[in-house]
Amino acid sequence: MTLTAQEQLIEVLDVAEALLTRRAGAAVSLGDPEDLGGTGRSTVLRVRLVENPLAIGRTVVIKMIDDDAPAAPFLREVAAYRYATALPTSSRPGPQLLAADPESRLLILTDLGSGRSMTELLGEDTEAATRGVSAWGQALGRMHAATVGGEEDFTILLHHTAGDRSHDEVARQAEAARDAASALTDRLGIGLSPRLAAELAAGCDLFTGGELRAFSPSDVGPENILLTDDGVQFMDYEFGAFRDATLDVAYALVTFPALLAETAVPRRAELEKALVDAWRSEVRPLWPVVERGGDLTQRLLTARTLWVWLSTYWMVAGGSGGRDWALHTGDARVVLTRWADLADAARRAGDDELAAAADELGRALHLFWFE
Structure with missing residues (x-):
């Protein structure tokens, strides 16, 4: 009945x-x-x-x-x-x-109460967006710093709760996107660049390896963040896992620009820096490697490339993968902007090869969708 x-x-x-x-x-x-x-x-x-x-x-x-x-x-x-x-x-x-x-x-x-959503703050103005991304980065850093070394405890809890019935769905989706990369780029008429293939492989490795391992709810995008009197609160833990923390920071960098107020869009590179600097200030005592700017920048580019590719894979390949995640979008313009932002970030880091690969993908996708 x-x-x-x-x-x-x-x-x-x-x-x-x-x-x-x-x-x-x-x-x-x-x-x-x-x-x-x-x-x-x-x-x-x-x-x-x-x-x-x-x-x-x-x-x-x-x-x-x-x-x-x-x-x-x-x-x-x-x-x-x-x-x-x-x-x-x-x-x-x-x-x-x-x-x-x-x-x-x-x-x-x-009950955390009503608070203010991160999506609301990002869409207000540049000043509000700066406050929002800085608080976001700090909260990620505090979470990561508090959970360093706790992976074994989490694994025991997961085994006790789920046995062999739980798997890391985010990692599985990322691996599926990586494995489909050659066929998808062939479909776009450009083939898979060796550099992009290497970045996708390295990005997938961050789920099971990486030096900066900490707990994450996994879908740490704006839609799952509430700002209360106690600060930033992350919601929705159904994909919770231990993984390299740069995946979380890069996820934030990829998902926030589409929600910015029009006046804040030209400042998104500054907002990215504010988020990363806030996160780094919290984890610096535990992970001295984050003080080596070049190393951290490259790690973030790798993680960011993976997320941009995954959102592209969902868009081009179709299906229901990730439909409830902040990373997911059905707007081709958002995907194109993500590739353009990745290219700009790579150029700022002096990584011309990755920038060229991102530009090539962006052009191919524009032709695929609009011409």
């Missing part, structure tokens, strides 16, 4: 009340649900704690994954939230996990 929307809502609240009651050892009741939207595979609600023996605020957030969605991302998200919740309060990158029920695929999280 198919449940109505009202019946589903009642079921969600019943499960959440039971979970919180077990945690509190006393009755907890919930009311006044507010739909916060979801990714298309989940329902997210803010609910009021009517009877609240827990000192966790007046409201909580409930996230329930649809029955027809794959289980692996939910199990990984549970493990990621458990890992992040165990960090010192000042180091938590986002909401705290209060309870989880794998059978019903339900999470209960602390």
Whole structure:
């Protein structure tokens, strides 16, 4: 029998009340649900704690994954939230996990409140965008610094929570895009440049290797960032993993320009620098290598090339890969701008070979889509 929307809502609240009651050892009741939207595979609600023996605020957030969605991302998200919740309060990158029920695929999280979204800040003006990207970079750096050396703990949590049912979907998507590079560039009529092939291979290696390993929720784009009185908060942990931290910084560099106010667009190179400098200020004591500007610049170019290529792969190859990620776009102009920005960043770094490869891809894509 198919449940109505009202019946589903009642079921969600019943499960959440039971979970919180077990945690509190006393009755907890919930009311006044507010739909916060979801990714298309989940329902997210803010609910009021009517009877609240827990000192966790007046409201909580409930996230329930649809029955027809794959289980692996939910199990990984549970493990990621458990890992992040165990960090010192000042180091938590986002909401705290209060309870989880794998059978019903339900999470209960602390409510961070409304705050301001990063997308709103970026679109306001140049000054607001500068504040936003600087806070973003600092928050990434604090998260990375707080989790250095914690990979084994996370791996144990992931194995305990998901067993062999969880895999790193982001790494899998990146590898699929890398493996399709030759066929896709042939389709564009230019062939795959050796330099681009090398950058894509090196970028994929950052998921399993790299010197700067730390925890990441993975989809750290503007849509998943809330600015509250406690600073930047990262949302959505279903792809949480340990990997080289430059992947996060580069993800930010690739995803923020499309959301900038028109007046801030000409300043995006300065905004990139502000974000990177803010991140570097937080991780410098742990990773002295970030002080070697040339080394860091090249690492970021490698990671950035991978993300730009992945968004291009999704756009050209089609399919549903990454559709819920901040990196994903259905706008060809955004993809073309990403290649142009990558070329400009490479030129500023003195990497003319990568700049030429990025320019060539941009021209081929423009012909493919518009001529």
